[in-house]
Amino acid sequence: MSFSLADLEARVAERAKAPPEQSWTARLLAGGPSRAAKKFGEEAVELVIALAEGEKEPIVAEAADVLYHLLVGLRSRDVTLDEVMLELERRTGLSGLAEKAARPR
Numbered sequence: 001m002s003f004s005l006a007d008l009e010a011r012v013a014e015r016a017k018a019p020p021e022q023s024w025t026a027r028l029l030a031g032g033p034s035r036a037a038k039k040f041g042e043e044a045v046e047l048v049i050a051l052a053e054g055e056k057e058p059i060v061a062e063a064a065d066v067l068y069h070l071l072v073g074l075r076s077r078d079v080t081l082d083e084v085m086l087e088l089e090r091r092t093g094l095s096g097l098a099e100k101a102a103r104p105r
């Protein structure tokens with residue numbers, strides 16, 4: 001498998017420039033960040049339901065929708081995948097439980 005989230009981010013960036021009547025990406029972005037956020041939320045809920053039900057095929061399909069709509073949402077706020085990956089890389093040295101315990105109360 002050579003296709004990556006970075007490839008999808010590049011595709012989203014390319015299609016953002018298309019006329020909205022020819023591109024779902026461009027149409028979503030033309031609606032502004034709140035439109036992209038709302039669609040991401042809908043897709044996230046559909047993934048939650050698929051995960052709770054436990055069937056693999058819908059989980060894969062809904063997870064794909066979530067990842068694509070996440071990238072569109074990030075683009076709507078000019079946040080890059082690199083910025084998110086840097087944050088994830090920063091966290092690799094720390095267990096999630098240790099990080100939670102270290103939070104100010």
Ligand SMILES: N=c1c2ncn([C@@H]3O[C@H](COP(=O)(O)OP(=O)(O)OP(=O)(O)O)[C@@H](O)[C@H]3O)c2ncn1[C@@H]1O[C@H](COP(=O)(O)O)[C@@H](O)[C@H]1O
Pocket residue numbers: 011012015022023024025026064065068
């Ligand atoms: N990965 C995706 C992708 N995943 C989902 N979608 C679209 O997201 C839209 C919403 O999906 P849903 O079916 O969940 O939602 P809906 O149409 O509102 O239907 P319901 O909620 O009523 O079920 C549909 O038009 C899907 O086709 C995507 N649209 C685009 N991409 C990628 O973006 C590229 C560019 O696409 P365009 O911008 O459309 O050219 C494509 O080549 C793909 O690589």
